[in-house]
Amino acid sequence: MLESPPSLTKKPTGFRWELLTLLWLAFFLNQADRQIFSVVLPLIRKDLGLTDAQLGLIASALVWTYGLLVPIAGFIGDRFSRRNILGFCLLFWSCATMLTGFCSSMVQFIMLRGVATGGGEAFYAPSANALLGENYKESRSFALSVHQTAVYFGIILSGIIAGYIGEHYGWQKAFYLFGSLGIVLAIVFFTRIPKDVVTATVETRQPMLAEIGETAHIVIRKPTVIMLTLGFGCMVFVNVGYLTWMPSFLVDKFSMSLTDAGFSSLFYHHLGAFLGVLSGAKIADYYAKTNPRSRLIVQALGLLLGAPFIYGISMSNTQLLTYVALFLFGIFRGWYDSNIVASLYEVVSPKIRSSAYGLMLACAFLIGSFAPYLLGVLKPTLGLTTGLASLSGVYVLGSLFLWIGAFVFFDRDKEPSL
Template sequence: MKQYKWELLVLLWLAFFLNQADRQIFSVVLPLIRRDLSLTDAELGLIASALVWTYGLLVPIAGFVGDRWSRRNILSFCLLFWSVATLFTGFCTTLLQFVLLRGIATGGGEAFYAPSANALLGDNYRQNRSFALSIHQTAVYFGIILSGLAAGYIGEHYGWQKAFYLFGSFGIVLAVVFFSRIPKDVPNVSLIRQSSALTEISQTARTIVRKPTVVLLTLGFGCMVFVNVGYLTWMPSFLVDRFSMSLTDAGFSSLFYHHLGAFLGVLSGAKIADHYAKTNPKSRLIVQALGLLLGAPFIYWMGQASSQTTTYTALFLFGIFRGWYDSNIVASLYEVVAPSVRSSAYGLMLACAFLIGATSPYLLGLLKPTLGLAAGLSSLSGFYVLGGLLIGLAAWVFFGPDRQAVSDADYPVNGQPQIPVTHDDLA
């Protein structure tokens, strides 16, 4: 069992690595695509936003599917789907093709990954859930950093199309390995046999949104996503324009320092939260709120710094506190929702947050010719402050009443309660 748990974590880490790497390639080679295809900044921002909009619309469906069907099968097929879409993005020559393949197809495939993956990890790592989920989260940072370096180099030397071919091919191979190595899990048969999917979605959604803590966590997550997708889309171009850097150097530097800090932050944040949550479960939310509030000044500094050294320092410290927030995204939510609907709850949370944050790349691209990227990126700091205040409110006012009375110990690994639980019981 222990060996399986580690193999599961490794394969999920690799899948999440490609999930993030495939998403980031476009932002790194964006200057080359703009030059070759003569697309405007607003059109490039629209392509980036299309992926996030698609992700946000489909991820709640992915969450409900993850509570009802084999998560192994869901993860294998969605990895294969988005990897094929990534590979074929290299053949795009028009705005519409990019929106369809890079935005809708890639975003749609990736939407089905996180709810099932996190639920599968949550079921298998009960005693050290934050730590396991944080290890999984580090794949985000490695995926973004290495894709920035590799895509920038490949784009400069061999053409931007080759970057999409390479990462898409890796994903197809990993999908085959994943399907062959991970045993098929047993789906939640009782949920499959219930009423129609739309009825189940609405019932579960009503159960979840009755909790103010979940609503405020979701709004705080939306603020973080707004900052993150805007930063990821435009920071490589900002360094190219501001410091006349090569695409390879800008792709690496814009992502490495921030995600190095985030890697350290997510591990330290998880340890801090796990330690204090033993006696005070709201500590997970407090760590998240502090991460956003303490990270806000460095986002402002990131856009206003006049040298590469100060920009990299700001990116690193922004990353440290972003990691504190990331370390408890899932663990905080799981404190206030029952295991039987965790995948669904996380899917809804992702949907709302990504729909909130989806407009960031488009707005920054639209404002770039007048406001400038420096001012636009610095203004993102206000969203971190707002998010921190919302999560702080959830921790101090609503967390206690919303927390579930039933502990994880009352549920077996497959997520089925030992005693009948109705939607009213979960409210």
């Protein structure tokens, strides 16, 4: 394993809080930059005359790129300075976000938003989580939980800010603003965070593709991991489709302003998800003390119980009922989210947990990446109402995979207690 970098771990508490603050801001922009396109999508469609299928393809391109690169990013994070990886990827995706404001064609959007932004963002999470874990050994869960809250704030606030800027100053200005903020933050990050030193080991000196292949060979022999991955793919499919098209759905169905739609489509759901993560973790931890498969059961229940509310979001006739459905959908999505990593760790060896999670993440995002494009293709014929309602069936399918993993394969695949 890697040695803890002394240049960072021996820094005083004040430094560790500064590190957490800067990484929180970076993760905030990571999520915000990813969501801007969906918020201002109606304006881009009107301004450039792109079809719904083309807009969906642009959104899918980012997730495809992310899914392909994130396992590689995890292995690279074990070989090079994580400070440098984080600083450069923040700078790279922020430049791509800012330049997206100059796009005028589908190909330009795919290259800048899909490939460049998605590629830069893929290298953030593995190194950021590892760096926080090294510097918060006695309060690791707390630090990672605080860092994770940037997801909710990034998605919600980007909906409000990008929607307002798009309506009053043009969709291009939203990309200029968030991209510029990221460039400034990257400069501050390089200035304030010292470079960490990564010590090469036998594991990090072997070819990276060989190591990825070796890990894949190990985990593929555990059907529970396959079931967890398929369930995760179903969840990502629904989540990416929802995040891409929900603001447009509210604009079209209730004639809402872009600012209101951006806020409403994201706030109620992620408020529920925040509460669901906390409650789901408590429930799973309590029952897992005597039955480790309880983590998978909580996830399966989260998808199964969340499915009716996905259907309700699309079919509700009033804004109030839509918001209630969004909130309850978020609650049960949070149940699922709270055990993604913990469930996997029940069935894989500690030696390969990080790389196994990277591979599961990659497969899930590649599955889920097709949702924006498929919904865009179906929109002119079936409409977004039917398209979004059909996502409830994907949640049920994901729940089925998890039930199979929990009750058919788990006893054989679980790791012995350490």
